[in-house]
Amino acid sequence: MKNIILKSLELVNFKGIPYAKFDDLNPKENSFFGKNEAGKTTLFNAFLWLLFGKDLNDRKDYEIKPLDSDNKPTKGLNSEVHAVLLINNEEVTISRIYKEKWSRIKGSEEKAFKGHETELIFNSVPVALKEFNLKISEIVKEDVFKLITNPLAFESLKKEEKRAVLVSVVGELTDQELFDSDEEFKTLESKLSNKTLTEYDAQLKASIKKSKEEKEDTPARIDELKRSKIEEVDFELIESQISNKKALITDIDSQIENSGKSVQKVIDANTKVQQEIQKLNFQKSEIEINLRAKAKQECFVDTSSIGALKSKLNNASTMLVNSNNYLDSLKHNISTYESNIKVLEADKADLVLKYNTENAKVFDVEKYSCTCPNCQTKFVYNDEPEKEFNIEKNQKLSKIIEQGNSIKSKIEEYKSQARKVMLGLAESQKDIEKYTSEINSLKEQIQNESNNLQSPKNEEEVYLSLVNDDAQISKLNIEISTLQSKIREVKPADVSELKQQKQALQSEIDTLTEKKASKSVNDNLDKRIEELSSREKELSQVISSLEKEQFIIERFKKVKSESLENSVNKLFKTVKFKLFEEQVNGGLNPTCIALIDGVPFLAANTASQINAGLDIINTLCKANDVTAPIFIDNRESVTELIPTDSQIINLVVSPEHEVLTLIK
CATH class of the missing domain: 1.10.287 (Helix Hairpins)
Incomplete structure (x- = not known):
């Protein structure tokens, strides 16, 4: 195991401490006495800043220099922290110096303040930040160091971070190990093809919810179908009535057909006359088309030469505009x-x-x-x-x-x-x-050409004149007029009363047919009611089966959680951890609550918290194979500490000590 011991610590202009040096610290236990604001916590902050450039709250950007009367950083001072560590009895010296940067103003004897820079020294050799951090991490990782030097550090983590630390220490029972330990769990594993246990659990919950909703809706749907059934009727009587009314409709159709035959003869004769008129109109239309073309030809005026001149005029105008722009x-x-x-x-x-x-x-x-x-x-x-x-x-x-x-x-x-x-x-x-010059010439030519054009004739007037003078069109008009006089007026037969009778009979047949169809409707409704009743029983079985699988999953989670809790709690003497909370529905939510004699960590007194923190530190030290100095603030509140292999740095409030005093 790697043992890290603080042998000496020196502070220069660090926060409220102008200078302090503590040599030959006891490798077992040391106590620093001082009144409030004498600088006890500053010692721990200085030690952390020396190693990692951060304070207790993990801040990088915070004021470490002493403040003047205006509460501003005092200029002209460098802040320094130096320490000697014993790592497995081998001395390592470390220094971090926060230096002011000054540069001479050009042409003047004065110097200007240009900010700060940090100088890092490891074993008396200045090193770059990257190399310094690498050397410190080789001694101990930053996250581990903070957890094993402060009894309250672990409890300040988020619950997810605390769980991760504990699981990394004990390891977690794998799902496969649990699957192999129980027949029901083995059956559960077989159903997880292409999905995780969490996904399958969510799938079951969704299926149960959907099935319950469908089952709850089924009785209401059955009642609605029962209310939709039609009252039973005499189907044989209805069939006889429909046959009689259809026979009456057939008789009416025969009467309507006979009354329309005489009218049809007149219609056929008129159709033949109209066909003859259509042929004559077609001949007349062809003649008019030819006369329209003849009128268009007589009225045509050739303006192509003027169009060509206008095209040249447009080109010349464009070139003139471009030339003027170029000249400008x-x-x-x-x-x-x-x-x-x-x-x-x-x-x-x-x-x-x-x-x-x-x-x-x-x-x-x-x-x-x-x-x-x-x-x-x-x-x-x-x-x-x-x-x-x-x-x-x-x-x-x-x-x-x-x-x-x-x-x-x-x-x-x-x-x-x-x-x-x-x-x-x-x-x-x-x-x-x-x-x-070209534009003026073209305009003159266009004007001359326009003056020479003949005045065009009116095409419509020429066309009408040709039509009026055409003998063939006059002849066709006379023939068409004669044929139109032969068309006879068609007076349809009055069958409205017969049609009304037929419509009334058909309406009565439709009503009787609807009554007849009620038997089929009722049969379909009875069939659907039977299907829904069967489905309701089936859903009860499905829900029961799904809830059984869900119960197995919850038992799986509980076994796994109990295994993890037991493994974790075996590592500690005074503190126990609750890693899961049971929900109202029986499910488990992951958490991480430290308990001291059954009392939550934060609800316990200061002495219990510090000793519980030491218990956690002891376990983490064993897991990471390293010890480091433990800084215990408010040490006066604890009469007795649990045993630990780490060096203890007690920070004790003592009104009698105006200046920070070390007692080994």
């Missing part, structure tokens, strides 16, 4: 070039003035000369300043010349581009004049 674009480009040249010329003039000013500068001999005390003669005691002056002056002049040449080159380039655009400007102007 060229003018804009020339304006841009001229504007750029004007700006560059101004820059060039500024450079000439700058060059003349710089070139006029001379070395100040007086500044670097002295007088001989003996002969009063002036001389330059060192020629280096003049050399430096001339070098600097030549460099500045060369740079000005270089800038001037660059500007000159750009001016020439813009002028060259402007000249090219000017050539295009002249060509574009010629195109505009060309298309304008």
